[in-house]
Amino acid sequence: MTRSTSPVILLVSCALMTLTAFTPGLAQNKSSFIDQKDRPDFASATVSPQIACGMLNSQSFAEVATLKATHVASVGNVPGHCQVTGYIRPQVRFEITLPDNWNRRLYMFGNGGYAGEDLAAASRIATRNAALTKGFLTVQQNTGHDAVTYKLGDFAQDLGLLIDYGSRAVHLTVDTAKTIAARYYDRHPSFSYWDGCSTGGRQGLMAAQRYPADFDGILAGAPVLDLTNTQIWGVWNARALLKAPISRAQLPVLAKAVMDKCDAIDGAKDGLIADPRQCNFDPAKDLKICEAGGSDCFTPAQVDTLKTLAGGVKIKGETIFPGVQLGTEGVDPSGVSGWDMWMVSEQGPSRQLAYGETFVKNMAMLPASGKAIDWKTFDFDAEYPKIGAIREIVDATNPDLSEFQKRGGRMITYFGWSDPALNPMMGVNYYEAVRKQMGADRTAEFYRLFMVPGMFHCTAGYGTDAFDAFTPLMDWVENGKAPTVIQASQIKDGKPAMTRPLCPYPQSAKYSGNGDVKDGANFECKMP
Known part of the structure; x- marks a missing residue:
């Protein structure tokens, strides 16, 4: 006998699929170290332990509630190592290898x-x-709570867990790792590096701003540095789409219309928009309009929705966060749009809405609870001015990086111009704020931003997404060689289908006018 599935159960299952389809573990570019095969100066690993791994079990470390150290034999390419796991009070789970x-x-x-x-x-x-x-002492932690126990942002109702998530967990974990290294090897690290994307990017900026001695080099990809306004933006976008939803079937049509309008404005008709700010796409003029709507046309109400999305978050008439960037709706080689699941979902809430809703319910109104807030009726003009305390805990928007710079810190950030999850203008605007605060020349001496045309969130997309920004960071920290270009590829069937130089902002890659537009050798970094 075939058992039917309840519509209620099916709806819940679809919603859960939407939330779990993007796991936090995927918020990493995964291309670090790919260029180190030709760098023997980075391959030397000559320091040996001075005590047995098990001896760490009998030692105490500040803030560490419990610790277990076990030696693991080498397997394949993974060398033998001492694996140290434990908890920093109250709930920060860590692993130091x-x-x-x-x-x-x-x-x-x-x-x-x-x-x-x-x-x-x-x-x-x-x-x-x-x-x-590669011989690195490696460190990771869970920011102080277990996602199995807490759904999305529910942990933030506990102020201690929220503070750990904001910055404390990373800071105490790296301090603990340095102390354990000194005990184990009788040596301190010569260089300490951070590598993260998305929340990991925010964590890197938070370290540079608040704990400038923690890391010598920071690689911060697609940092959600303005977490507060990003999550409000997610609710704002969901509200706009609630009025006149855009269907998944319409996304390729929208993507083609944008690309047809703006592909060639950078001098190369290559399926990429080098800088969306140069694109003058107008949905009212550049889309096919129809009253009833369809997969190949848009209603006037949908056009208004697209304009609202592009206009950004407005509070009492003032734009407080930039709008959705053109190109984020583009489709990857498999035909999937960047908006799919992030903004447009036909299986429960979009990811932007899921993250935004849990933020307004658990974080936005602190110290008051926001559990009763309904995102569909959230009054932006009335409620937004009440948001305050949370910014000091989770936002990494301070442009004064002078302490990080004074002690010799170096930082690289990157952002996909077609990131549908986080607004790429957030990365551009922060870099501009640092340049304004510290001066353009001084900023370039220790901090550089690389924008990636066609890349989605941290990776994937329809542009180049395979690039090693970590090796240039090491070269900058250890040898004083500032990165002037980072070579990137789009990999298809295990081979490069496109190559392109990534340029330090505000430069961008310009086509020479000759040769294959898929070959990065025919592009060079130039000022706009």
């Missing part, structure tokens, strides 16, 4: 979304092992 042959460098990687990840998740183990094979 110390290789038998150490390169005197510490590598710590970040989290995604509202974090709380399983440190043994396959994607996190892959990131850890990639660093471990």
